[in-house]
Amino acid sequence: DAGITQSPRYKITETGRQVTLMCHQTWSHSYMFWYRQDLGHGLRLIYYSAAADITDKGEVPDGYVVSRSKTENFPLTLESATRSQTSVYFCASSGRLEETQYFGPGTRLLVL
């Protein structure tokens, strides 16, 4: 049971480059989420998706793009990375919006 996986686990990039973080879940959960974790802010929701081809903004969506062509995948793209996007990114999924969310291992991103 793979659960929820993220790749890459670590990424270093430069300002202005496009970066895509991958998230894959094997539970066929309808809902998937992207959070960023920063010191002093806890976890903040970037985007979420209720089903394939249905996405919506969270608390901090600026500078990010998501897609959900398949239920099991929910990639997060930084179109033009900025230093302020240096963070740890967590993907999560749940069967329904009101259910417990299960988190992936995280991707640590450094933007130079």
Added chain:
Amino acid sequence: AQSVSQHNHHVILSEAASLELGCNYSYGGTVNLFWYVQYPGQHLQLLLKYFSGDPLVKGIKGFEAEFIKSKFSFNLRKPSVQWSDTAEYFCAVKPERNFGNEKLTFGTGTRLTIIP
């Protein structure tokens, strides 16, 4: 929209001490409440959750939390901590029914350090 406050940013305890981490939320309706734990270098794991029923909920690893509706609180407790409890603890709240964009909201976390 709902919000969550965790007033203890960093708590340091000796092994075998009792633990209580505070969590207060603000929301006018019915909520679901969660405590997640993040061990060093690992992802978030669910410790316990409250949806309805007995306001005293028991989770994994000897943790429990009590929902006090009148105080809008969901404090996490453990009678005797271990060194392996060193981690960051996040309280989260979610409206029971979603009428808009209300989703899971996390507190800023409490770092717990246990001294052997």
